[in-house]
């Protein structure tokens with residue numbers, strides 16, 4: 119007897135044999151026992167998950183002459199004929215090659231007659247989405263009033279291509295991909311029955327490769343059985359499937375996260391020497407980092423990952439050594455590398471470059487952690503009391519104030535050594551200027567309405583309140599150029615987006631709002647505004663000007679300010695980089 123491929127040999131002959139799809143199977147069996155099977159059923163799902171198998175099982179159950187309604191006997195004439203593929207009353211049509219109106223007309227002609235042997239005529243149309251619109255149209259009339267002796271079973275991998283008029287006349291069953299665990303169990307059962315010893319890891323590799331399709335998995339198993347004889351090792355599977363043993367990704371991930379470039383390149387070279395397809399390798403490595411991220415983010419990662427317990431444990435172990443931000447960074451860099459690979463004439467170099475970039479990127483510390491560290495640092499540091507900046511700068515947009523306005527652009531914190539003199543002059547024309555003040559009396563606010571006084575009068579006090587609670591926030595608030603109230607809004611205006619970037623982060627804004635509400639005893643909603651129009655002032659819109667503005671903005675960045683204040687440093691040079 120010729121060799122029967124596993125997919126045919128192991129095709130389920132009863133509902134209990136079906137792998138996965140429990141919900142659909144239960145519904146179908148209920149319909150059979152209650153004699154309520156719809157006259158048109160539509161099975162959808164990816165290839166190899168059991169669509170036509172279920173349709174044939176339904177055909178068998180409907181026409182079986184013995185047994186219970188939902189348990190085809192597999193012994194009566196009808197069951198045997200269906201299994202042998204020569205049942206007169208079962209019409210199996212491949213929608214891909216019989217898609218025209220003529221075929222449907224012939225079919226309609228055929229089903230007008232009563233079944234020759236069984237109780238029903240059953241029509242199975244596979245890949246039904248391939249039918250032409252005219253064919254669908256011709257079918258529609260039959261589906262509207264199906265003869266009592268006819269059942270239609272449709273199967274499709276592309277549900278969205280089926281006209282809504284057809285869909286609405288079918289009972290629909292969506293088949294899911296079979297789970298990884300179910301596939302592993304099923305393949306183990308087959309290997310045992312076929313008397314081939316397959317290692318657990320090899321079974322897992324096959325199940326993962328099958329991606330939820332029983333048929334795909336079975337044909338892989340076929341290949342491996344014919345390759346390896348009675349005993350199949352992990353290496354056999356890796357060789358046949360062109361896969362890399364997953365342990366290579368574990369080793370590579372560890373080396374990457376340890377920034378050990380030499381080890382990375384060694385591991386990579388080994389994988390290539392083993393004949394691994396490069397694209398496949400990159401994609402699997404990305405999949406591995408995705409798994410690392412998911413393990414970090416999700417409490418029950420196994421729902422999203424096709425992994426054995428052993429593999430999951432290894433991934434959790436690796437992920438424990440890196441922050442979520444680091445893993446995300448690596449994932450992005452590798453994704454970029456594998457995208458570059460697609461267009462590169464030297465894809466291997468593109469991937470190696472990604473390794474170099476990733477190992478150089480190093481560990482990423484989340485901003486929140488940095489800020490917390492900064493708070494800790496600042497707690498032990500006495501900040502120069504507004505030495506560099508006045509407590510409350512305001513913007514004078516009109517003529518220079520008679521009291522000789524003092525400019526506080528970068529000059530306050532930096533001699534911009536590399537700027538030529540001309541540019542320095544421009545810099546000094548920078549529009550942020552403020553009235554001279556003695557540091558004793560609270561500075562007057564421009565255009566502050568009387569109602570605002572409450573807030574403005576106590577602003578200094580509020581800053582102290584904030585400084586005592588969130589140390590880094592006070593110097594940032596000092597960059598505020600105007601404070602005003604409007605209804606329940608406390609409006610803080612800033613000269614540039616950079617000045618208020620940090621405050622605009624949701625967590626920080628929330629915190630600031632809490633401080634304001636508590637201090638002023640009002641239900642304030644804090645609104646941050648960027649007043650960049652004023653900041654750029656009478657910009658001539660030429661490049662030099664914008665470069666200057668950019669430099670100044672960078673110099674005014676709260677983080678830069680804080681850093682110079684903490685370390686008592688100065689800004690020596692500002693080199694605007696490439697815009698990201």
Ligand SMILES: [Zn+2]
Pocket residue numbers: 181182183184185190191192193194195196197198
């Ligand atoms: Zn039977």
